[in-house]
Amino acid sequence: MFADRLAKRGYDLLLIARRGNLLDEVAKKLSNSYGVAVKTLAVDLSKPSELQATADKLSADSSITMLVNNAGVSTLAPIGGTKAADAASMISVNINALTALTIAVLPGFKARDKGTIVNIGSVLGFASLPISSIYSGTKGYVFLFTRGLQEEVAGTQVRVQLVAPAATATDIWELSGLPLSNLDAATVMTAENCVDAALRGMDLGEAVTMPSSNEPELLPRFDELRVKLLIAAQHGKPADRYAVA
Numbered sequence: 245m246f247a248d249r250l251a252k253r254g255y256d257l258l259l260i261a262r263r264g265n266l267l268d269e270v271a272k273k274l275s276n277s278y279g280v281a282v283k284t285l286a287v288d289l290s291k292p293s294e295l296q297a298t299a300d301k302l303s304a305d306s307s308i309t310m311l312v313n314n315a316g317v318s319t320l321a322p323i324g325g326t327k328a329a330d331a332a333s334m335i336s337v338n339i340n341a342l343t344a345l346t347i348a349v350l351p352g353f354k355a356r357d358k359g360t361i362v363n364i365g366s367v368l369g370f371a372s373l374p375i376s377s378i379y380s381g382t383k384g385y386v387f388l389f390t391r392g393l394q395e396e397v398a399g400t401q402v403r404v405q406l407v408a409p410a411a412t413a414t415d416i417w418e419l420s421g422l423p424l425s426n427l428d429a430a431t432v433m434t435a436e437n438c439v440d441a442a443l444r445g446m447d448l449g450e451a452v453t454m455p456s457s458n459e460p461e462l463l464p465r466f467d468e469l470r471v472k473l474l475i476a477a478q479h480g481k482p483a484d485r486y487a488v489a
Contacts, residue, residue: 245439256281289341299348310360313342338382
């Protein structure tokens, strides 16, 4: 859906995903609908060699002005019930791929003092559930990685946005092992609305966009408390309650 909305805004696109046949179908549709140039790259970002080749390609392409790290993998199950391969896949795509592709485009964006990076996190990056510990851990990484990157590029024209959706109607639910039909329909947002809200948040200059939250003041309070916690831990001796001599 990001591809559709960005093509509608006139962006030429490079679509990256595993399923080449689906990519080609989407590329043809977008090109015909909006008259933009759409290239495709069928790769499996969970494979280190393919990820590195993709990162090298992006790094060498000075025409890239925006990176949307939208790839994600989820297996919702207790840690003890998660296969090692499934855990590795979540870490590979949600953390390693996002990091590598961000690092690939960042030097060029900095050199040109222009560019936008959009990292798709999740509200589960703020808190974990018994069935989401690994997934939440990966999205917690996306949260802190992106917030740190925003501080790094402060004062430049490089923009970094974190999008943290709640339940969104995509096929990730079926693939995760928890069908969308198991959720309360009132809590599920359409992918179209989620992306439209994310892009509107970008237009408004938001550092963090939570498409379904009507309480934007909660995030600054969350940030304030986590910084206070960090500062409160800066002591060179054990806390008094531990009674360590």
